[in-house]
Amino acid sequence: MKSNKETNLIRELQQNNRDAQRRLYQQYAGKLNSVCMRYIGHQEDCKDVLQDIFIRIFTSIVSFEYRGEGSLEAWINRIAVHECLSFLKNKGRLQSFILVQEDLQRESEQIEEPFPELEKVPAQVLQELICELPPGYRTVLNLYVFEEKSHKEIAQMLGIAEKTSSSQLYKAKALLGKWIKRYKKQNAYG
CATH class of the missing domain: 1.10.10.10 (Winged helix-like DNA-binding domain superfamily/Winged helix DNA-binding domain)
Incomplete structure (x- = not known):
């Protein structure tokens, strides 16, 4: 039944439903903040990147294709990693390679x-x-x-x-x- 809740949430998000956006934020903000901390390491920077992550999620959700349970979370996680890497590249913090x-x-x-x-x-x-x-x-x-x-x-x-x-x-x-x-x-x- 989780997949029904997930597909309903996705449909509402694709319709730009503010309540659905709030629910998604509440469900994933903690996990995504942990991802940000693993990559970036500074809470203030993580707050900015977390905001960018959710903006990207909400603007890109219209093109998301549901592929079964867990696909939404995997997609969100890929966006988070990409945004963290973009932040690090833009800040020049990857030069240590x-x-x-x-x-x-x-x-x-x-x-x-x-x-x-x-x-x-x-x-x-x-x-x-x-x-x-x-x-x-x-x-x-x-x-x-x-x-x-x-x-x-x-x-x-x-x-x-x-x-x-x-x-x-x-x-x-x-x-x-x-x-x-x-x-x-x-x-x-x-």
Whole structure:
């Protein structure tokens, strides 16, 4: 029956129904804010991007084709990721793909186990650590881990080489691993 509610909501949204827009906002704002925080990391910027996401949803919904349960959420999520990436590109925050950061590379080479006992780290702490990653690392990590994109897809989306995507992911995991070890040590884990 969820699909009936979803198709009705889509139909109302396509008719520019304000109540339907409000319901969609209430249903997805929290999830989309989390997506924004994973990519952008700053709440004030996330508010602006979240507004852009909903504007894009409401203006593009007329061309949306329902393909079964979950297709609306997947479509909305793709818009959110696209808007986050556009924001980062426009702000010039993806330039770290090009830069080789020797300090981070040295640190990452010293890490044997990328995510030691990840289950002992609270989700909020992990999200904060991800937000602290350099933008290029954070973007590739999000696309690879959360959006389940391949390095080929990431390379196409961001206009980088596949090897750069792979390298950025490795460095992101290595840096997170180091920070997780430090967090656990400071909080008397392990």
